[in-house]
Amino acid sequence: MRRSATGWPAARLLGPVVAAICCVSGCGSNQKPVSGRIQPARSITTTLPPAQILAQIKYLAVANGEPNPTDIQYVTTTGADAAKALSEAPPPGPAGAESVVLVAARGRFIGYGAKVPPGAALPTGTVITAVMDAATGALTEWGISDTFPQLATLGRVVKL
Numbered sequence: 001m002r003r004s005a006t007g008w009p010a011a012r013l014l015g016p017v018v019a020a021i022c023c024v025s026g027c028g029s030n031q032k033p034v035s036g037r038i039q040p041a042r043s044i045t046t047t048l049p050p051a052q053i054l055a056q057i058k059y060l061a062v063a064n065g066e067p068n069p070t071d072i073q074y075v076t077t078t079g080a081d082a083a084k085a086l087s088e089a090p091p092p093g094p095a096g097a098e099s100v101v102l103v104a105a106r107g108r109f110i111g112y113g114a115k116v117p118p119g120a121a122l123p124t125g126t127v128i129t130a131v132m133d134a135a136t137g138a139l140t141e142w143g144i145s146d147t148f149p150q151l152a153t154l155g156r157v158v159k160l
Contacts, residue, residue: 053132056103057074064111065112066128085150110122111123111144128142
């Protein structure tokens with residue numbers, strides 16, 4: 001199971017954080033899968049510069065034992081679709097319709113920033129992922145696993 005930085009399943013953290021941000025907007029989602037590709041009902045964009053996205057994932061990689069991450073890619077999508085791509089439960093209500101940036105990188109990661117129970121091993125893996133608010137760049141969740149998410153199913157992939 002993919003764990004967040006706190007050691008709890010990431011979906012438990014993403015929902016409340018994103019829900020707090022989204023409650024004011026009252027946004028909704030009309031997502032329809034077509035031929036295995038998610039077709040958003042509205043334009044999903046980010047104003048974040050690629051350099052900011054790159055800096056965020058590199059910072060996470062270094063903080064978790066990998067000084068030189070490779071194959072760094074991102075896609076702008078909804079919170080709900082990012083959660084599905086990461087095999088998590090989508091955020092409840094309108095929170096899932098908010099635009100996020102899902103970024104992934106390869107390397108050898110040790111979850112030094114993860115909170116684990118006393119005596120438990122730190123999470124390890126070959127892929128680190130981060131979900132960022134597409135408007136502000138705020139990190140809403142991150143995790144380590146051995147599975148690279150299928151970013152191309154979510155939209156246009158940008159390689160950094």
